[in-house]
Amino acid sequence: MIPDSGNTAFILICTALVMLMTPGVGLFYGGLVRRKNLISMFALSFAALAIVSVQWILFGYSLAFGPDIGGLIGSLEYIGLRGVDFSGAGIPDLLFMAFQMMFAAVTLAIITSAVAERIKLSSFIIFGLLWTTLVYDPLAHWVWGGGWMAASGILDFAGGIVVHISAGWGALALALVIGKRAGFGQYSMEPHNIPLTLLGGALLWFGWFGFNAGSALAANGLAVNALIVTNTAAAAGTLAWMAASWINGKPSSIGMISGSIAGLGAITPAAGFIDPIGAVIIGAVSGLLCYYALLWRLNRSLDESLDAWAIHGVGGVWGTVALGIFAVSGIGGITGLIGGSSAQLALQAVGAVAAVAYAFAVTFMIAKAVDLTMGLRVTEEEEYVGLDISQHGESIYV
Amino acid sequence: MKKVEAIIRPEKLEQVKRALEKRGFFPMTVTEVRGRGAQKGICLQFRGKKIEVDLIPKVRIDMVVPDSDVTPIIEIIRAEGRTGKNGDGKIFITHVEMVAAVRTDEIIMV
Numbered sequence: 001m002i003p004d005s006g007n008t009a010f011i012l013i014c015t016a017l018v019m020l021m022t023p024g025v026g027l028f029y030g031g032l033v034r035r036k037n038l039i040s041m042f043a044l045s046f047a048a049l050a051i052v053s054v055q056w057i058l059f060g061y062s063l064a065f066g067p068d069i070g071g072l073i074g075s076l077e078y079i080g081l082r083g084v085d086f087s088g089a090g091i092p093d094l095l096f097m098a099f100q101m102m103f104a105a106v107t108l109a110i111i112t113s114a115v116a117e118r119i120k121l122s123s124f125i126i127f128g129l130l131w132t133t134l135v136y137d138p139l140a141h142w143v144w145g146g147g148w149m150a151a152s153g154i155l156d157f158a159g160g161i162v163v164h165i166s167a168g169w170g171a172l173a174l175a176l177v178i179g180k181r182a183g184f185g186q187y188s189m190e191p192h193n194i195p196l197t198l199l200g201g202a203l204l205w206f207g208w209f210g211f212n213a214g215s216a217l218a219a220n221g222l223a224v225n226a227l228i229v230t231n232t233a234a235a236a237g238t239l240a241w242m243a244a245s246w247i248n249g250k251p252s253s254i255g256m257i258s259g260s261i262a263g264l265g266a267i268t269p270a271a272g273f274i275d276p277i278g279a280v281i282i283g284a285v286s287g288l289l290c291y292y293a294l295l296w297r298l299n300r301s302l303d304e305s306l307d308a309w310a311i312h313g314v315g316g317v318w319g320t321v322a323l324g325i326f327a328v329s330g331i332g333g334i335t336g337l338i339g340g341s342s343a344q345l346a347l348q349a350v351g352a353v354a355a356v357a358y359a360f361a362v363t364f365m366i367a368k369a370v371d372l373t374m375g376l377r378v379t380e381e382e383e384y385v386g387l388d389i390s391q392h393g394e395s396i397y398v
Numbered sequence: 399m400k401k402v403e404a405i406i407r408p409e410k411l412e413q414v415k416r417a418l419e420k421r422g423f424f425p426m427t428v429t430e431v432r433g434r435g436a437q438k439g440i441c442l443q444f445r446g447k448k449i450e451v452d453l454i455p456k457v458r459i460d461m462v463v464p465d466s467d468v469t470p471i472i473e474i475i476r477a478e479g480r481t482g483k484n485g486d487g488k489i490f491i492t493h494v495e496m497v498a499a500v501r502t503d504e505i506i507m508v
Contacts, residue, residue, distance in 0.1 A: 152459075187410065188409075381440050382442060385451045
């Protein structure tokens with residue numbers, strides 16, 4: 001089959017947009033940490049992009065999208081991209097591979113939230129390789145690659161399960177293994193550069209158009225709907241978080257951008273199935289839920305440092321379930337609870353719970369294994385001088 | 399009048415500041431500084447390759463206070479700023495000859 005040139009042009013651009021999200025995460029996180037760890041946060045995102053880009057070409061794509069083995073994993077038929085070429089339905093297979101590669105990369109970047117300001121770069125590289133292979137690739141296969149979730153009808157349009165639940169709940173497990181930052185809860189660890197965080201968040205919102213609209217895999221009406229509901233949910237999430245934080249103090253800009261990302265994370269699984277009004281509700285509820293999840297984490301003094309769990313993890317679960325509530329049959333052919341059908345809601349709940357359990361348990365085991373063999377964490381002195389100097393030999397201002 | 403010049407860990411600043419405030423010691427000037435003590439900074443070792451971080455970020459608190467306040471201020475800074483490890487800082491006390499306000503013509507000669 002000869003791919004369509006319009007679709008191909010559109011997905012090429014979407015692939016580039018999604019790529020920009022990974023350094024976007026780096027900037028977002030880099031502004032939230034202390035000055036001595038900015039380069040480290042940015043470098044972890046770049047490392048994630050590099051690790052996954054190579055892993056995906058060698059065997060990751062095959063594990064995720066290769067011919068199904070028992071509903072659990074793809075076979076190694078496409079190892080080294082064997083047989084993946086310019087042909088394909090709608091877009092070339094090779095382009096689909098590249099588009100999906102950017103998803104895998106940004107997911108690993110999100111999880112660096114859990115280890116901010118204390119991870120050994122070398123250990124992160126090994127952890128990242130294992131995590132992408134053992135958590136991301138199977139989940140992507142289950143949902144998108146013809147695995148058991150796809151077969152049972154569980155839906156995830158652009159990565160609520162695959163990207164946000166896996167990264168968010170994985171981050172929680174990873175944070176529990178690596179432990180709190182030295183001084184967490186004793187003295188303030190205020191963000192050192194808020195404009196960087198806002199810029200990173202803005203790049204994420206921008207890149208998310210490629211992420212969600214591109215997941216239609218064609219330049220068509222479904223892509224248009226996905227772009228509109230994405231923007232709508234982000235806006236509703238921003239306003240909801242702002243309102244909640246205003247009631248409890250001041251409407252901080254970091255809160256606003258966190259609300260945007262909460263809305264974006266939640267709309268991701270549902271973007272191809274709901275209308276803009278559904279998006280307002282999903283985004284607004286996500287802004288509130290994630291805000292209170294963040295407060296809950298702080299009250300438990302859990303140092304999942306940059307809130308991948310509260311924002312991506314909780315937002316991803318909510319969006320995955322919300323798909324089953326707000327789906328409109330005229331858009332993606334699925335009717336949700338509001339439309340009078342509860343079947344999809346039950347399926348979505350099963351999918352969310354399974355993904356949470358799998359991502360949390362397997363991440364915990366991988367993190368433990370890396371911790372016991374090479375140690376996840378830098379020494380106390382290295383943590384004190386900061387990872388920029390101790391891991392990279394660099395500092396932001398000389 | 400004396401000048402108290404305390405060099406402490408940056409992460410202890412909030413704690414020290416709050417404790418000083420609570421006892422009524424409010425006016426201060428805070429400067430971000432870098433420096434090293436007798437232990438020559440921190441030396442990180444990477445498989446034979448050394449990275450020396452000899453100038454470590456600290457903050458300096460300057461306060462000009464009546465002689466009688468010096469002892470309680472030292473006690474507070476010690477109690478709140480201490481971790482017990484190298485790099486907790488130093489406190490220097492010097493004699494102040496004159497304080498001149500900028501806004502008014504007030505001059506205090508000591």
